[in-house]
Amino acid sequence: MGWMTDESGLEKCAANFVPLTPLSHLARAAEVFPNQTAVIHGDHRVTYAQYYDRCTRLAALLAEIGVTPGDVVATLIPNLPAQAEAHFGVPACGAVLNTINIRLDPDTVAYILDHGGAKVLLVDTEFLPLAEDACARMEGTCPAIIEVPDAPAGFPASGRHPQYEELLAEANPNFRWIMPDDEWESLALNYTSGTTGRPKGVVYHHRGAYLMTMGTVISWQMVLRPVFMQIVPLFHCNGWNHTWMMPLLGGTLVCCRDITAAAIYDAIADHGVTHFGGAPIVLNMLVNADAEDRRAFDHRVEVFTAGAPPAPATLSKIEKLGFNVTQVYGLTETFGHVTECLWQGAWDGLPEPDRAGVKARQGVAMPMMEEITVMDAEMAQTPRDGTAQGEIMIRGNAVMKGYLKNPEATAEAFAGGYFHSGDIAVQHPDGYIQIADRAKDIIISGGENISSVEVEGVLMGHGAVNLAAVVAQPDEKWGEVPCAFVELKPGAEASEEALIAFARARLAGFKTPKRVVFGELPKTSTGKIQKFELRKQVAAL
């Protein structure tokens, strides 16, 4: 402990200690990059001076309608300018941003609104029916809805709610931002699909988001004024915190309602996009794009991908097209990516299959993290031999505060001073981590996490079903889709179509099993279903 014998007068004060927050990045950008383009979406193109002004007005209008520090403000918006503005405007009035997944079913949205206690809900007009349905299903008080229309995209205002642009226009442009007094204050609330039927509310601190932005600049080898396309949904770990990072670099954020190969190629060719992040499905989309959707470009585009290792064939094809792909790994609980498959110079000469082999690793700790390693059940380091399996354990400043109103789950996740990722991995002799299996049976479909337990729960609710087990089935388009194995009750009958329709009525589309296989489930002597065996069966299907 480096305290000197006499430290009188050396305490923190306003001059030498400022709580870390990504809000500082936008305040600085408004000063040092005022005329730089900050956000592009179709005809919408604003400078940092204008972006700052719009975020200030959003903070002002929220405060005006009664949002006070510590309150939750939720959003149901695709990756559009209003969603980016919420990332600064909501915390700038002291509130906590809760970006909700627009693909969820109304019941789950209602649960989130009740659990998080949102006072205001910003809704893109396309998702207004979902929002209104969810509000009708809530147990508690409904949040005030602010509608964000997008007429050029075919979503004009419904007329049923106050409108975003009109409120912004009337708001106080001189509102003084409410900066955190403590960098541990809550910045955002992100619900994870988790492993149980009900999502858990992951709470982010200002400090972690600030350090995520600083560390990501280094890992992604970004210099000033990148052009970044926001493909990862901002309702997933706040888009890996990249929108908070852009003002730090005077970068340009390119928005997009629907992620298509044409939209991405257009953004690269028209706006000069230099960086984006996305699930492997996005890489497949680019590689398999129709000729008329492709555009020529002559710079290298840096891509972060996560959720699953990019397939060697995809990697080989996409790198020839001018993209450099780096795999990263993280969870909602870690603000997004916390490891990177850091490329080593010694690998430059590797033949293609070996290149893909090393790129399939999840890698090493990013600069803002302290320690990411693999441990056995007793929390001892596993041998770094590329074969011994253990759980990925994470310690560092980009780890959540915990789960909202769930101290038990928080304590369990942090047992022994590490965040327990639930992901099973091996560690290579050079320290690189590679995921071997998922302890929590998460299925990743098109970049979305699906809890197999949740899908099983729904199927088991069908009168004819005795037992259900859901595992991932590899899928060329989505990466993985859910495949259900079902044991029917003695004498009961149900068709595959009927069970899929039953699930579809109760789950978001992406969570619905694409296939149902009937038969007795393999079990251990203690009656535990052997998913390992089911995965073998899926592989043989």
Add this chain to the structure above:
Amino acid sequence: MGWMTDESGLEKCAANFVPLTPLSHLARAAEVFPNQTAVIHGDHRVTYAQYYDRCTRLAALLAEIGVTPGDVVATLIPNLPAQAEAHFGVPACGAVLNTINIRLDPDTVAYILDHGGAKVLLVDTEFLPLAEDACARMEGTCPAIIEVPDAPAGFPASGRHPQYEELLAEANPNFRWIMPDDEWESLALNYTSGTTGRPKGVVYHHRGAYLMTMGTVISWQMVLRPVFMQIVPLFHCNGWNHTWMMPLLGGTLVCCRDITAAAIYDAIADHGVTHFGGAPIVLNMLVNADAEDRRAFDHRVEVFTAGAPPAPATLSKIEKLGFNVTQVYGLTETFGHVTECLWQGAWDGLPEPDRAGVKARQGVAMPMMEEITVMDAEMAQTPRDGTAQGEIMIRGNAVMKGYLKNPEATAEAFAGGYFHSGDIAVQHPDGYIQIADRAKDIIISGGENISSVEVEGVLMGHGAVNLAAVVAQPDEKWGEVPCAFVELKPGAEASEEALIAFARARLAGFKTPKRVVFGELPKTSTGKIQKFELRKQVAAL
């Protein structure tokens, strides 16, 4: 304040909160860049694995000889590997690093050793006579000396003290680093020449050094694996914290005993140096180098310069040689640079004199700083009109804890919640700051700060001198040199040579006046010397 209604279980814990410290960078580099070259000096060339091992051994040997957390360990070493290692090895045993200026006189070094209370002093053999002389003049207990010989450079071991390499070889390579429990713990102690005769001890915190490294990467547009030459002395603001930054990037640190044009050109050509920082005198050295000292290179070298605006003629010449120069500004109290003259795209087309004009500005806040502006005596923002003068005021995380054992000076420096720089500047309409005058009469000679008050004090100690005033005289080689104006006592006599010799015996060489002008000093009605008038006279000399 973003505290939610229910934050139970959301407190900091070991999994989600790690004190910020530059020590983390080297620990990570040893894991992720183990085979990358970390440090080069002549035949000395070590990887990150070896650098980490050497720093660990240094920490171990210091702990072994009784250094405990919070103790001070001092150094008198040029920019050589041992000095870089001290930046990690000293704090890794919990101690505070006090790098002492090798150009100081023995009395001042003795004062610093007494005031800081160093327990151990690492000394390069070239500066052993200075260290031994200083120890003999101390009032308190002398520190234990560890000698760092450099035989290839003509400085073999004296045999009078334990030797660095021998102690390292015997030290415990498995010593467990003592990481800070609190990022506010003291990391380093840097004495500033200040404005009074006695230097003040500026105390750095771990948090500030960590954030300096993160912010500098962005300002300097560094990507992974830069090759950095340490020209700014590590005893000045710890070389602007660049040595702490290198492991974050897997960069290579090129050391140098004597800074010459030949040494810099060789390092660029032989090691591919991409970045260095230095006072304008270094730029002049490169521009005016003899043909045989120059080397060809075909990459662009990024240069940070500080201390004075680079002269337009120098800028014009050096940019044609392949260097891009950015002016930065800061003080010992701010860990080094905290503003940068951030280049705006709109300036790309400017004609040469206008380019030099904007590059002469000290600029805007770097990314890790919260607010740097110009205020009047009532601490109100001055008009941003490029003419209204005020004091540069600084607020952010790269500001010192305060002055050691001097709470009054600390409180004064931080009055009103800003660090008062003492530098007088104007602010342009775009927010860029430009220094207009120095409030504290500091003379900057070859990158070294000289307190005019200190030199005046020595001259006034001469029996024949009635009054002395010292101001900066522009100098082609050193930038500035001290020029003394002296009023002799009635009837007394003294020659210019005699006064210079008198000062030389009592001051470091660079502080000695190069010229003495005799005559009555111009004074205000209240008897205050009008230095303003003397500066006019110097300009006319």
